[in-house]
Amino acid sequence: MDSLIVLATLDSLELVNSFITRATAQVGLDDHAAWQVQLAVDEAVTNVIQHGYAERSPGTIDLSWQVVEDQLEIRLRDHGQYFDPQSIPAPDVTSPLEERQPGGLGFFLMQKLMDDLHFEHNPREGNLLVMLKHIPRPVEGVSLFSLSGRLDAVASQQALERPRAAIAGGIRRVLLDLSEVSFMSSSGLRALLLLRKDLLAHGGELRLCGLREHVQEVFALTGFTQVFAIHLSREDALAAFGQR
Amino acid sequence: MDITHTRYNRVDLLTLSGRLDAASAPQFKQQVDGLFDQGRYRLVLDLAKLEYIASPGLRVLIEARKRARDLKLTDLEGGDVRIVNLPPRIKEVFDLTGFTSLFEIFDDNTAAVGSF
Numbered sequence: 001m002d003s004l005i006v007l008a009t010l011d012s013l014e015l016v017n018s019f020i021t022r023a024t025a026q027v028g029l030d031d032h033a034a035w036q037v038q039l040a041v042d043e044a045v046t047n048v049i050q051h052g053y054a055e056r057s058p059g060t061i062d063l064s065w066q067v068v069e070d071q072l073e074i075r076l077r078d079h080g081q082y083f084d085p086q087s088i089p090a091p092d093v094t095s096p097l098e099e100r101q102p103g104g105l106g107f108f109l110m111q112k113l114m115d116d117l118h119f120e121h122n123p124r125e126g127n128l129l130v131m132l133k134h135i136p137r138p139v140e141g142v143s144l145f146s147l148s149g150r151l152d153a154v155a156s157q158q159a160l161e162r163p164r165a166a167i168a169g170g171i172r173r174v175l176l177d178l179s180e181v182s183f184m185s186s187s188g189l190r191a192l193l194l195l196r197k198d199l200l201a202h203g204g205e206l207r208l209c210g211l212r213e214h215v216q217e218v219f220a221l222t223g224f225t226q227v228f229a230i231h232l233s234r235e236d237a238l239a240a241f242g243q244r
Numbered sequence: 245m246d247i248t249h250t251r252y253n254r255v256d257l258l259t260l261s262g263r264l265d266a267a268s269a270p271q272f273k274q275q276v277d278g279l280f281d282q283g284r285y286r287l288v289l290d291l292a293k294l295e296y297i298a299s300p301g302l303r304v305l306i307e308a309r310k311r312a313r314d315l316k317l318t319d320l321e322g323g324d325v326r327i328v329n330l331p332p333r334i335k336e337v338f339d340l341t342g343f344t345s346l347f348e349i350f351d352d353n354t355a356a357v358g359s360f
Contacts, residue, residue, distance in 0.1 A: 010267040046266040093342030102306045106299035
């Protein structure tokens with residue numbers, strides 16, 4: 001998290017932009033989402049500069065950001081005149097040129113570009129605008145393999161053929177869904193260990209999910225519950241990639 | 245933001261580059277109004293090098309086209325503001341705000357200038 005205080009003048013827009021660019025890079029938003037946040041904040045700050053404060057006596061704008069769960073939260077506080085943008089009608093973006101109102105697009109864009117925004121006002125602390133943008137989890141690039149049946153000495157060789165080939169081909173994030181595996185022998189376990197070792201040697205990440213009770217027991221008895229990253233569901237496992 | 249002006253016989257071409265936001269919109273508006281004030285109402289805006297646009301820039305665009313179209317150059321022809329080259333980020337803003345259907349948009353400078 002970080003914060004910035006600027007004078008509410010147009011000269012400050014550049015400072016605000018670099019502040020937001022640093023924030024979006026730090027939380028790992030991609031270029032497109034970073035641009036969306038930058039434009040939305042630019043619109044919000046421009047609103048305060050042009051409508052919040054009287055032109056001759058600009059006040060200040062406090063900006064801060066933090067990550068709240070899986071969202072980037074940007075807070076913008078000012079002490080200008082209170083204005084509720086929700087009180088003006090949304091522009092009709094389908095109307096022809098003759099009927100088109102030139103204003104109102106700033107708030108419209110803020111709504112389109114952010115996942116959520118809300119306004120608060122109180123006489124002591126001034127106006128607060130909170131803007132939220134979802135930070136996508138890095139699930140890209142995870143290869144999922146569903147194993148089934150008995151994982152013993154013979155069957156595990158065949159069952160792990162595809163994941164092994166994928167790793168040899170450059171895949172680095174592997175999720176094995178074991179929910180259809182009915183039996184696991186110590187040889188099957190050893191085969192999984194070898195796969196894990198191979199993947200880790202390449203800087204990769206292996207996760208398992210959906211273990212049935214009997215299979216879970218084999219992991220627990222042999223102490224391998226601690227060695228493998230084991231998750232209840234695919235979703236949990238996918239969300240955990242890249243979070244080490 | 246930088247604006248380059250190319251004057252053709254009947255048409256003026258403004259090439260915009262950089263950021264068109266609240267800080268630079270007045271400069272852009274001044275240039276457009278300056279042309280209008282000289283009776284130059286056939287305008288092509290080349291946005292190929294425009295990196296960024298915010299609502300104050302959109303406002304100048306819409307007001308410019310309204311003003312140009314209100315002027316009758318002859319009984320048959322009014323002025324106009326036409327656009328050539330929309331980079332992806334600018335196009336996205338145009339799509340969100342319905343500007344794509346508010347303007348005649350070309351992808352070739354010669355065609356845009358020749359359209360008048």
